Amino acid sequence: MSLVSSNQWAVETRTRASSMFFVIAAVAVLIAFAAPFFLSRSGIQDLFFILTMLVLAQCWNLLAGYAGLVSVGQQAFVGFGAYAMFATVILLGLDPLVGVLAGGLMGALLAIPTGFFAFRLQGAYFAIGTWVIAEVVRLSMAQWKALGGGTGTSLPTTATRDMVGVKLVQDIFGVRSAQAVDILCYWLALILAVASVVFIYRLLRSRQGLGLAAVRDNTVAARAVGVDALRIKAAVYIIVAFITGLVGALIYVQKARISPDAAFAVTDWTAYVIFIVVIGGIGAIEGPIVGVLVLYLLQTLLADYGSWYLLALGLIGIAVMLFAPRGLWGLFTERTGIQLFPVRRILTGGTNKTNGGTNV
Template identity: 70%
Template sequence: MAHETLSSSPAASIGWTVTTRNRTSSVSALLVAAVLAAGIAAPFFVGRAALQDLFFILTMLTLAQSWNLLAGYAGLVSVGQQAFVGFGAYMMTACVILSGMNPVIAILLGGLAAMALSVPTAFFVFRLHGAYFAIGTWVIAEVVRLILAQWKALGGGTGTSLPSGVTRELPGVHLVAEWFGVRPAQAADMVCYWLAIFLACATIGAAYRLLRSKQGLGLAAVRDNREAARSVGIDPNRVKFAVYLAAAFVTGLTGALIYLQKARISPDAAFSVTDWTAYVIFIVVIGGIGTIEGPIVGVIVFFILQNLFADYGSWYLLVLGFLGIAIMLFAPRGLWGLFAERTGLQLFPVRRILSGGPSIKSTKGGPHG
């Protein structure tokens, strides 16, 4: 949590400094390290059902952080992220079934394929603004779904399954099974979980590093005022394009990992706007859009609500909708924003604080004294 100093500015010569450190930085760093260590060790202490729940939380968190980077920091409110989830998953499936590729390499290629898809997608949707941008991303996702539903080699509209035991080919599965005396299926779940925790941590770490950099300042400037950002030498289109590609890559990786663990894919499931976009938006909104901590809080709340109300059918969706509306009306910065505003606590401080400067000494007798 090092601080930044304006060494090249005139203000620096008289003692001004810019820092992101706050009074809780050291404590929060230790807390994050402890949670990460507990997460890595979790497969040795919890059952397979709990491990799959943790896998779900981590993958949804990664999707939420990617969407939060788009909407919360770049101002790109997309409702078509399921395009990259599904496309990445289908490319992974194709690599495994049609080419017999190693699953880990197939996951990476799924992410790269999603990023490649985002290039022509950006060409069209970046010509749109506001609600039209959101609708445009959804339309493109539907077009991609309909195209892949015609791919007969992968089951067409009904989908297909990965070869039996393909997850057991993941690097380290046999080693984990041998070292810890677990069945290969359980070892495969453990390796998939560790891949999910690595992906989630890498996404959060990359977002945190970006937001603390000069590029992060440029991103915030573009979000707040495009013309003002352009006037100081920032190219808004280039910044947004880079973020859009990065979000597509991470989303594609996550989709590929999810459907490797599921071992079955279909167009309707892989391109579900509810599962991969609506729920993600809900997570970010209730947690706190424009903060790294917000999606973490949001995904925990979402998981709890899902387990409490999932048996009530459509009432479950109504509860989520009412909660989302209430948060937007009474706590527009989300649950984390409300908490941080009252406590000043930041686990990932990115706000820059100006401090120091020359001290002003008063003299006796007033201005003429």
């Protein structure tokens, strides 16, 4: 946190805690990148799950926590992106990594016509509308006979074995192609997770981020000062669809098999994501990070209890909403004042002042 001399003012967002955290985070990313050198295949798969769910949760948090768009149909973009990847590989014969990019692009394209419909709805109607859209897309994909129809299909073995980067990973680690695919997908998930967090943080610190916060807090007041509420919400909706499509395609490269029911599962790709954000803290970048770790721990501890596991998740979610409405990270911030990704502007300086400041 920089200091300013007398009679000077400065607007800052960083804090000492955030500066220290960025150094720690950089080290953690380097260690995570090296994880395949010392973790087993199952450990890499667990980390892949954590990273992909983190990206989905960050996207939903941006959509609901900052743009005020509560969607329960994000599985539409996960599934559509995954099917776009399968079509790219099976029907066009292209590399799965090209298919991942195609998944993101098709997710963004899907967001344009569906957004035209969904944005005519407000509040709970918007949430229900997004779920209906996801169901329509699922039923449509189930009719695509070239990709297995309702029963789904698998990626050709040669497609993943010959994927760009797999041979290099095999040479580095001396593993079979299936494990090399897991490692490569894990590295891509790590890059995507870091990129998404950095992108969202920079967006929230920009002028567009201020406009987004204004729209979330009071749409009428935001319009009165010149913020185009519809345009900024639509932009966020399309960006989130693009990233979600990328994640969906990457997940199904690693799975190598797809079906409509799995790719468009509301529990796996929306309910868990909402749980992560609500538990961790909506409207804070740190929230999904905390929430995804809590979900993983609960899955590890309670997965053997069958339906009781889902009941436990529901009870924990209700308890957090009742006693910590801003989530676990929000509760921690209220008591400590620590923010790892501060986006609030602080006005510092002034006559005979070198410390302290005022929130703006």
